[in-house]
Amino acid sequence: MIRICSKILILKTLVYISLLLILFNQGCNSHSEKEIGEKRNKASSAPTIHVVFTGEENGYLEPCGCSEVQLGGLSKRHTLINHLREKDGNWILLSLGDLPGKVGRQDEIKMETALEALDLMGYVAHNIGEKDLNMGVDLLGYLSQISNVDFISSNMDFTTQVLKIKPYVIKEIKTKGTTLKVGILGIVSPRLIENTYHGMEVMDPVLSLKPLLSDLRDKTDILILLSHAEMEESIKIAEVYPELDLIISGHLVDRPDLYLKKVNNTYVIPVGEKGKYVGEITLSTRQKESGEDEHANSSSPVIETIPLDGRFEDSPEIAMLLKIYQQRLKDEDLLAQVFKSDPPSNLTYIGNDDCAVCHNKIFKHGEETGHASAYETLVKSEHEYDPECVECHVIGLNYITGFETIESTPKLKGVGCESCHGPGSDHKETLSKDYGKVGVENCEICHNDEHSPHFDFKDYWQKIKHPREKEKGG
Ligand code: HEC
């Protein structure tokens, strides 16, 4: 813990110095995303609040840049939020939970980084998802203490822990001459929890919410539940508690607006995945309507789902946080800690140079393709110490005898012969013709939907296919 604390202090100082520098340069920033938020300006005269909701980042802090069509990223999100704030004051920013993706040191650093970003953007609450819980009590406890973002969980018992996690929060929002009290609660579905968390018990959401809601009902004007559960379960909660105005839900849904449901007077809407879209909803004070209001449109709040695409520039402040994140990966030498399994057929990676001796034509041609400079691509974007990037931009990172660091294994940088053909130690000796059959599936390890959405074997292989090596002998 000491280690994290002192690191954070230094990092924070760095961030603030950078922020000062950035502020000097900001005057000339122009926004090209004018149309965003226009719908909202036509809202009614009743007092309203605007809610921005995101979640289930699952460790996705930024698009990797592998393909130009990728959406999302904290940095673009910040630009959007700044833009929304310019138009209107009363925003409330909520996070559904699951900032990290996997378990391990890199995701711990990710969670800290993501939380600093939420803090910077002015989020008021972060609900605890199962992946946040996976980070363990120490980190959650520490982060809950230092962050300005309130951690909430209405169905976990934290009384025995040193965690600053609240069952709910009430936020006061000044709007149109009045002050609205917004109650925010948060649950995680027990169905998503596999382990027990150091004595933290996850209780039935419906039962847990009952006493809290009967307390909050009269104290608040608007009630919002962050429901870290599947839509089906969130809808059931809406059926039991009509006093909830809005339920922000999860799990595993792509685009939020396609799934909006209205249950009596409660809107249930998912966040979508990986922060690719930002959901925005304008709510007015609770109406005790009695009529059957089947259609979301008849008295519907304004809802927008905004894809974070190329319209949004990167926010310099978050870009700086992400730079520090990369620096921490380097400082902690995470590349050296990547888990390595036995290489295919227990062979050894030897590097392109060894193949060149006999397959010179193919080698020379290979040097001219993008594959050969895949490592340099990472250096250019300052991601060469990020194991999650290096994995696909070198030979065999995840295997014993594969790439380790640029100093210890310089011959294995870039996508090389053995990235497709497999380790070549044996073939080099036996010259076996059985070696190295390659098919689409070998490409798709790296050219997957996320990193290479336009991948088509025929097209792609055509661009890089080997020259015939017959004449020169091989
Ligand atoms: C699953 C494998 C994979 C991972 C992980 C990965 N990349 Fe890539 N990357 C690719 C592939 C495949 C391409 C080529 C995509 C295409 O052209 O269709 C690519 C292309 C790129 C390009 C564009 C190169 C160019 O000149 O057009 C950049 C930049 C890049 N990656 C950076 C990164 C960064 C930064 C990370 C980590 C955040 C990363 N990559 C993680 C597979 C990966």
Ligand code: HEC
């Ligand atoms: C000492 C020379 C030598 C070295 C070193 C060598 N090869 Fe070969 N390779 C050969 C010969 C000879 C053949 C058989 C060619 C033939 O009969 O068509 C062959 C065949 C192949 C084949 C084709 C198998 C098939 O389907 O017919 C692949 C793929 C291959 N080599 C890849 C590599 C790679 C990758 C490396 C480096 C890891 C490498 N070779 C290193 C000599 C070598």
Ligand code: HEC
């Ligand atoms: C180990 C991961 C990996 C494997 C396996 C892989 N690629 Fe790539 N590929 C990449 C990366 C990374 C890039 C981007 C390189 C860059 O520009 O930095 C890329 C880029 C490309 C490009 C654009 C490069 C250029 O010169 O225009 C083509 C085409 C391509 N890959 C085809 C294929 C095909 C076909 C296969 C399978 C036979 C394949 N790749 C297998 C990682 C991989």
Ligand code: HEC
């Ligand atoms: C992007 C993946 C990829 C990389 C990298 C790659 N190869 Fe290949 N290689 C293939 C595929 C796919 C084939 C099968 C070609 C076919 O079926 O027409 C092949 C075929 C071969 C063959 C069989 C002869 C031929 O031309 O069909 C040899 C030899 C060979 N590769 C050697 C190499 C060497 C040496 C390197 C590194 C300098 C290398 N390859 C890098 C995908 C790759």
